[in-house]
Amino acid sequence: MLTAAPLSRFVSTSFVCLLAACAHQSPSGTNTATYKSPPPASKVLSQAGVKPEQLLNRVTWGSNFSTYQQLQAVGTDLFLHQQLWGRATVVPPVVQAQISAMTISQQPLDQMIFALEKRRIAAEQQKGTDDSLRKDYQQELNRLAREAMTRSLLRDIYSPNQLQEQMTWFWMNHFNIHSGKHNLRAMLGDFEENAIRPHALGNFRDLLKATVYHPAMLRYLDNEHNAVNRINENYARELMELHTMGVNSGYTQRDVQELARVLTGVGVNLTPNNPKIRPELSRVYVRHGLFEFNPQRHDFGEKQILGTRIPGRGLNELEDVLTLLSRQPATARYISQKMAVYFVSDTPSEALIQNMAKTFLESDGNIPRTLLTMFESPEFIASLGNKFKDPLHYTVSSIRLAYDGNCIVNTGPILNWLNMMGEPLNGRQTPDGYAMTESAWASPGQMATRFDVARALSAGTPALFKTDNQTMLEKPPAPALANSMYVKTLSQTLGKDTQQTLEQAKTPAEWNMLFLASPEMMRR
Structure with missing residues (x-):
């Protein structure tokens, strides 16, 4: 319950633009202005x-x-x-036309969800008498999820800003959301497009905030049920353990409980109507699309997190905590380690992690600067060619080589291959995301499936050029591998055993298969 004195002080406070980014105060002793502009290109790699x-x-x-x-x-x-x-993403016109025609590209998320909720409620009312409405509703969720996956894959394959696409997926995996819960299949496209993508190569605090304020994350980790006197700690725990500081990084169960109190009232509203708010709290009610901060569900008491006092004053408490978590040395280390595992090695050195974390802290969470420290390290340069590909990297890299210069119109086969290899997009049920280590993906069964994918691609995959209405290009293109001078040149850099195996190929299709299934194609 709110006491009269704290409530009167709270209501008298001026609240402006609660959803706007808070002004960042530089960490003590750090001049973050140095990091606001890109540095000049060096000559380290050359x-x-x-x-x-x-x-x-x-x-x-x-x-x-x-x-x-x-x-x-x-x-x-x-x-x-x-x-x-770089920022602008320009894909081939044929690919862009596919993306632009998608519902998720045309319709705002809130309008889409409002309409879907009407269909869901109608289906519930007919439950037991007519199941067709429920099936139609589920099929629409599946269709929207497939649009999101297709858009992501098309950009991975064709965007010239490849690092932005890699980092978009890296953060989608870091802030993992499983598509099977509630109506999240309809939200994931917007989560990637408006929470992850704009900040994938930006500032970590901005990225973290965008995920915290997105309805997909709030639904997935149950914060819509988190309210004063009915605390739900799910999101608070993952926010510390998986999204920022990492497990065993110094926070306590008490910190989790206090963060859960900060998050009370932060939720979603799936209808176009705002709830009735008591007059003394109405001016601090916040609604932005599906996001809702309901002060009647918020614990306005003072909190203590990581030794820092958080005065009870509504949504601004969350802004303070996001800054606090983003600037923790443990967060800098945890994020740096995950980046290094993704880009360098399953076991990156302590020196590399420390150097990256130092850049992260000094730049106040500047993602490109932190990556540059890694990319220009001797450890990164020495690791090139040795990092084992997870299924998504293997599949997309194979498609990029096999159909370079051709625009696919149906990602269905690719999605099926990812399912077969155990890495469907947004298919990880737990919030920790897919592992990026070799041991997670190098099993004999995985290798056998990759061989099947290589064989399917080797002679051509007409279904990639077949639209949903069953029209197919008159002559679907064949993979360009065996006839590509670029690939032929690449093949000369492969190991002696692989080159000898390729020399024994009797047909272009067999050469394609042997190349795509080679040990070297399993690494990046």
């Missing part, structure tokens, strides 16, 4: 003799001739610089 195809296989979703030309035009160092600080 001086180290980094081979273009090796850099492409790590920084992009997979080397192909189109991206090789992009790199050759500017050189390795400037290419990396452009990938870190």
Whole structure:
């Protein structure tokens, strides 16, 4: 219950733009203005003799001739610089037309969900007498989820800003949401488009805030049920354990409980109508799309998190906590380690992690600066070609090579292959995301499935060029591998055993299969 004195002080406070980003105060002793502009491109990679195809296989979703030309035009160092600080994503017109035609590209999330909720309620009312409404509702959720997955894959394959696409997926995996819960299938496209993508190569606090304020995250981790006197700690725990500081990083169960109190009243509203709010609290009620801060559900008492006092004053408490968590040394270390595991090695050195964490803290969570520290490290350069591909990297890199210059119109086969290999997009049920280590993906069964994928791709996959209305290109393109001078040149850099195996191929399709199934194609 709210006492009269704290409530009167709270209501008298001026609240402005609660959803706008708070002004960042620089960490003590740090001049973050130094990091606001991109640094000049260095010559670290060129001086180290980094081979273009090796850099492409790590920084992009997979080397192909189109991206090789992009790199050759500017050189390795400037290419990396452009990938870190480039923003505009331009895909081929045929691909963009597919993306633009999607419902998730045309309809705002709140309007989409309002309409879906009407259908869900109607289906519930007919339950037991007519099941067709429920099936139609579920099919629409599936269709919207497939649109989101398709849009993501098309950008992974065709966008020239490959590092942005890799980091978008990295953060989607870091802030993992499973699509099978509630109506999240309809929300994931917006979560990627408006919470993750704009900040994937931006500032970590901005990224963290965007996920905290998104209805998909709030629904997935049950914070819509978190209210004063009915505390739900699910989101608070994952916010500390998985999203920021990491497990065993110094926070306590008491910190989790206090963070859960901060998060009370932070939830979603799936209807176009606002709830009735008591007059003394109405001015601090916040609604933005589906996001809702309901002060009647909030615990306005004072909190203590990580030794820091958080005065009870509504949504601004959350803004304080986001800054607090983003600037923790434990957060800098945890995020740096995850990036290093993703891009460098399953067991990155302590020195690399510390150097990245130092940049993270000094730049106040600048993601490109932290990545640059990693990319220009001797450890990263020495690791090129050795990082084992998870199924998504293997599949997308194979598609980028096999169909370079051709625009697929149906991602169905790709989605099926990812399902077969155990890494469906948004398919990880637990909030920890998919593992990025070799041991998670190098089983004999996984390798057998990858061989099947290589065989399916080797002679051509017409279904990639077949639309949902069953129209197919008159002559679907065949994979360009065996006839590509770029791929032929790449094959000369492969191991002796692989080259000898390729020489024994009797047909172009067999050569394609052996190349895509080679040990070298399993690494990046």
